[in-house]
Structures are given as C-alpha cells and as structure tokens.
Amino acid sequence: MTVSALTRPGERDRLIVKFGEIDWMFCLTLCLIAGAGAVMQFSIAGSSWSPWAGPHLARFALFFAIMIVLSLVDLRVWFALAYPIYGVGFLLLLAVMVVGHHALGAQRWLQAGPITIQPSEIMKIGMVLALARFYHGLSGRSAQLSWWLLIPAALILAPSYLVYKQPDFGTAILMAFTGVIVVILAGLSWRLIAAGALGAALLVPVVVMFGLHGYQKARLTTFLDPQADPSGAGYHNLQSAIAIGSGGLLGKGYGLGSQAQLNFLPEKQTDFIFATLAEEFGFVGCVSILVLYAAVIFMALRTAYLSHSHFGRLAAAGVTATFALYVLINGSMVMGLAPVVGVPMPLLSYGGTVMLTVMVGFGLVMAVRVHRYSEVTSGKGSLL
Known part of the structure; x- marks a missing residue:
C-alpha cells in the first residue's frame, strides 16, 4: 500500500477496520510483562534507568510498533514469504559456520560494521512459516504418516x-521442539508420535555420551548435583535456588533482594x-x-483456533509454541528443574535479539487474527 493510497477513503476505512481487529488486550498483556521486566531491571541496577531498564523499554516500544505494522500485513504475503525467509535464515546459518563472529566461547553471530x-x-x-506453508497444501491423510514426513523432518x-x-x-x-509441535x-499419526517419543528417550x-561438548556435560552433571562444585559449575544453580x-x-x-543487589546472582538481568x-x-x-504468560499463550492459541486457513492456524x-517453550525452559532452569542452557525469559529478561524475535512472531499472530477470514490458497490464485 502506497502513501497516496492511504489518503483514499476506502483504503483509510479498511485500515481503521484492521486496527479494530487487533487484540488490544493481548497487546496490553505484553506491555505488562515488558513493564515488569523494566521494573526489575531498574531495581537491580540500584534504582537506575541505566544500563538495563531504559534501553529495555525503548526497544520494546520500537518492537511493539513493528508488531502492529506486521499485524496489518495480509496473510497471503506471509504465505508467499515463508520459504524465502526460511531460505535466507538457512544461508545465514551456513555463513555463521564460515565467517561467524566469536563471542563468549561461541560462534553464533554475523557482524557487518556496527550491525550484529x-x-x-x-x-x-x-521454520514455523515454512512448516505451516508446507502443511497448508498437504492432505490430512498425507500429514498423518507418509514419505512426505521426510520434508518437514529435513x-x-x-x-x-x-x-x-x-x-x-x-x-x-x-x-527442534517447536518444529515437532x-x-x-x-x-501426525499418534502411533508415530508414540514411536518417536520412545526413540527419543532411547x-x-x-546423545549425552557422544553428542555433547565437555561444558554441556558439566552442566548436566551440575544440574543433577550442584553441590559437587558450589563455587564453579554449580554456582548458578545454587545462587538461583537461594x-x-x-x-x-x-x-x-522491592530493591531489597540481596542475591541480586550484591551481585551473588549471575546474569541477574x-x-x-x-x-x-x-x-x-x-x-x-x-x-x-506466570498468569500473564499463561494469558498471552491462551489468547494466541485462541487466535490460531479462529483462523479459517490451515496456514494461519499452524503459523x-x-x-505460540516457541514463546511457551521459552517460558517453560527458563522457568525450569531457574528453579533447578532443568540444566542451565542460556534461554531467557521472554520480554522479562534484558536483551534485544530475543525480544525482536518474539514481537515479530506476535506480529504474525496478530496478522492471523486480523485476516482470520482470509482464504490462503496455494494454487494459481495465490500470490505465488
């Protein structure tokens, strides 16, 4: 849509209707979680907006605006871009293996000047978009159990x-868990789900013996017995438990948490x-x-349920599954129910990369809600 088109009454009316279709209660709940994160970051910084709380709120405001803009994008556009986005992401992952930027003992980033x-x-x-598009054009029988499963597996x-x-x-x-969900x-056939779960357990x-790096094995043993190395590998677990x-x-x-205020708790922000x-x-x-997180998950799943297109439902x-797994993994890790794996609590934790991913994802969720009556086709009538 061009700027001039926005001035036409018909286009303007449609834009107003789209804004009205956005789930503003969902948006308010996201704001409450991000606001709680800023409150905590303000506290642990000694009642200061820097270095965490101020940038956290500024990023959220920017990403919230991006989410609203993305929610207005027609679902057929998301459908058309599904494979290209996956392809670009995969090529960038390959590039990381060759020219990736090293930091904190890992090679996970690409750097071009000031941009990382x-x-x-x-x-x-x-991956979510690509899987949703693939299954959108697949029959129910083929989705249950057939050689077509090799494609989503890849x-x-x-x-x-x-x-x-x-x-x-x-x-x-x-x-991997998001894709499986x-x-x-x-x-997918329940027989195959049961067989897959049994195979994964075996x-x-x-994987633990031959597939993990040394420090990853140390995290697992520390999770099982953090007291074995209280000042080393088990330090994170013990301080979090305290x-x-x-x-x-x-x-x-508020502001009286000694573990965070006195810097006993690592990665407190x-x-x-x-x-x-x-x-x-x-x-x-x-x-x-956690009630706020549950509300976000419930409202997002309700949006998926209301969509008239299979692509919209799966996307x-x-x-939503990615968001829920963030919460589940981080909560389990912090409470000592899972090994420490460096997964943040979405919108509550400081950091722009995960927040951007979450808000772009929720832009897609809101686009599904706004265009829930749209019929997405994969034939000649589609944008492909």
Whole structure:
C-alpha cells in the first residue's frame, strides 16, 4: 500500500477496520510483562534507568510498533514469504559456520560494521512459516504418516543441527521442539508420535555420551548435583535456588533482594531475572507473572483456533509454541528443574535479539487474527 493510497477513503476505512481487529488486550498483556521486566531491571541496577531498564523499554516500544505494522500485513504475503525467509535464515546459518563472529566461547553471530545479527533468531520464525506453508497444501491423510514426513523432518533437523554446532544447545532444542509441535498439530499419526517419543528417550543416553561438548556435560552433571562444585559449575544453580527460596511468600521487598543487589546472582538481568523477581516479590510475584504468560499463550492459541486457513492456524500455533517453550525452559532452569542452557525469559529478561524475535512472531499472530477470514490458497490464485 502506497502513501497516496492511504489518503483514499476506502483504503483509510479498511485500515481503521484492521486496527479494530487487533487484540488490544493481548497487546496490553505484553506491555505488562515488558513493564515488569523494566521494573526489575531498574531495581537491580540500584534504582537506575541505566544500563538495563531504559534501553529495555525503548526497544520494546520500537518492537511493539513493528508488531502492529506486521499485524496489518495480509496473510497471503506471509504465505508467499515463508520459504524465502526460511531460505535466507538457512544461508545465514551456513555463513555463521564460515565467517561467524566469536563471542563468549561461541560462534553464533554475523557482524557487518556496527550491525550484529543472530541468524538462529531469523530461523525460529522462518521454520514455523515454512512448516505451516508446507502443511497448508498437504492432505490430512498425507500429514498423518507418509514419505512426505521426510520434508518437514529435513526442514527441522538441518537448521537445528547448524545451531547446535555453533554451539547453542538451548536454542537448537527449542527450535527442534517447536518444529515437532507444528508437525504434531498438522495431524501426525499418534502411533508415530508414540514411536518417536520412545526413540527419543532411547537416544538420550547416546546423545549425552557422544553428542555433547565437555561444558554441556558439566552442566548436566551440575544440574543433577550442584553441590559437587558450589563455587564453579554449580554456582548458578545454587545462587538461583537461594534467591528463590529466600523470597518466601511475599518476597523481601522491592530493591531489597540481596542475591541480586550484591551481585551473588549471575546474569541477574537476563537468564536469571525470574529468580530476581522471586527474591523481591516472592511466590505471589512469580505466580502473577506466570498468569500473564499463561494469558498471552491462551489468547494466541485462541487466535490460531479462529483462523479459517490451515496456514494461519499452524503459523500462529508455532509462534505460540516457541514463546511457551521459552517460558517453560527458563522457568525450569531457574528453579533447578532443568540444566542451565542460556534461554531467557521472554520480554522479562534484558536483551534485544530475543525480544525482536518474539514481537515479530506476535506480529504474525496478530496478522492471523486480523485476516482470520482470509482464504490462503496455494494454487494459481495465490500470490505465488
């Protein structure tokens, strides 16, 4: 749509209608979560907007605007761009293996002057879109169990393996699980799901013994017995447990969390911000923020349910699965129920890359809602 088109009454009216179709309660809930993140970052910085709270809010405001713009994009455009976005993301992942930027012992970024991008974040959206487009044109019988399953398996495993090799085990697991969820929702046979779950369980010991790096094995053993190395590999786990336990029912009070304020808690503004929240606001504060996350997930899944196109349903559900896995993995990690894998709590943690991915994904979810009555076809009548 051109600028001049926006001045025409018909186009202007349609734009107003689209704005009205956006789920503003969903948007408000996202704002509340991001606002809670800023409140916590302000606290742990000693009641200062820098270095975390101010940039966090500024980024969220920008990404929120991007989400609103993307929500107005016709679902057929998302459909047409599904494979190209996946292809670009995959090529960038390959580029990371060759000319990627090294930082913190990993090679996960591409750098061009002042611009640094993490291709795995592009692939999180690209893989969901590609799988949704693939299954949109597939019959229900073929989606259950057939040789067609080899294609989505390749779409999931190829980028997940490249991300694992960076190494970024947490993101690789998140991508793989998201892809599997989309395949299951597309209509995969329950017999194959059961067989796959059994096969995965049998492969776990093999992966642990031969597929993990040394530091990844250390994280696993530390998760099982953090007291074995309390000042080394187990430090994160123990300090997080202390922060959560000391918060009790109502917490120590805003700005009074000793674990975070005295820098005992590592990565307090990113991976372990949920532990910071638990220390200062206690069980009640944790439940409150989890209720907000649950509300976001529920509203996004409702949007997927209401879509008239199979592509829209799977795309919205896939984005929602990614978001839910972020919350599940980070919450489990912080509470000592899973190994530390460096997955942040979405919108609550400081950091622009994951926040951008989440908001672009929710732009897609809102586009599914706004255009839920649109019929997406893969024949000659489509934008392809």
